[in-house]
Amino acid sequence: MLKMTKNIIKITAILGFAAISLSSCSKENPPLVYFPDMYYPVAYDPLMKAEDAYSTHENEIPAFVKNNGATGLGPVNGTVVHDKDGVADVAANDRMTPDQYNAGYDESKTITASPLNPANQAADIERGKGLYDKTCAACHGTGGDGQGPIVVCGAYSGVPKFADREITVGSVHYVLTNGRNAMGSYAGQLTPGDRWRVAMYVMSAFKGGIAPAAPAVASASVTTSPQK
Ligand code: HEC
Numbered sequence: 001m002l003k004m005t006k007n008i009i010k011i012t013a014i015l016g017f018a019a020i021s022l023s024s025c026s027k028e029n030p031p032l033v034y035f036p037d038m039y040y041p042v043a044y045d046p047l048m049k050a051e052d053a054y055s056t057h058e059n060e061i062p063a064f065v066k067n068n069g070a071t072g073l074g075p076v077n078g079t080v081v082h083d084k085d086g087v088a089d090v091a092a093n094d095r096m097t098p099d100q101y102n103a104g105y106d107e108s109k110t111i112t113a114s115p116l117n118p119a120n121q122a123a124d125i126e127r128g129k130g131l132y133d134k135t136c137a138a139c140h141g142t143g144g145d146g147q148g149p150i151v152v153c154g155a156y157s158g159v160p161k162f163a164d165r166e167i168t169v170g171s172v173h174y175v176l177t178n179g180r181n182a183m184g185s186y187a188g189q190l191t192p193g194d195r196w197r198v199a200m201y202v203m204s205a206f207k208g209g210i211a212p213a214a215p216a217v218a219s220a221s222v223t224t225s226p227q228k
Pocket of ligand 1: 136137138139140156158159166167175176180181182183186198199202
């Protein structure tokens, strides 16, 4: 009997609590929401006025307030203007005609040594490897076989095996600078020196050395020619 009374008290308590909780869900008396940003996302469209999504409250984020509420902000202080005077070189492939591009490409094939100091070759190739793995391997594969992850997963195709291409350190540098067909220019991502370093790495890791695979005769004659 005592047990039953206890149970009745328990059930009454639970029902009572539920009734109180539910009754607080009225429109006049909305429930308290903790961390409202988690329930009502505050997503800003570019240039819209920044308003709090869940109230009529004006947004108080100082950067927006200073900007009359607009979310499109100017560049951060100290930002370096890329081309204030409007004289930057446009990407070489934008200003070249196909004939000019092809002439430059053919000419670049005859370049079999990078202009970097040969004394630093090992370090240059090492740096080239690091950059290659980060910048190129997604398409070309770490083994240079054209089977990078985005090719293997089927998102991209047409990436050649370096072994199948007749390339020199000069032509790789040229392609990195100017792009080639489906491959864009990497002039914006790699400094001129680093473009040579990556090219040196490509030649040394995938083409059997810094000298080109095909016109090897030319470089051989250079190394064997008598010293003057
Ligand atoms: C988005 C994928 C992609 C990335 C990233 C990429 N490439 Fe390529 N690459 C291609 C494609 C596609 C081609 C084939 C272009 C053609 O000849 O039609 C190519 C061609 C080449 C060739 C052969 C050009 C020739 O003369 O035949 C070289 C060398 C090369 N890439 C080097 C690089 C290097 C070095 C990097 C990194 C800085 C790089 N690529 C990054 C897609 C890519």
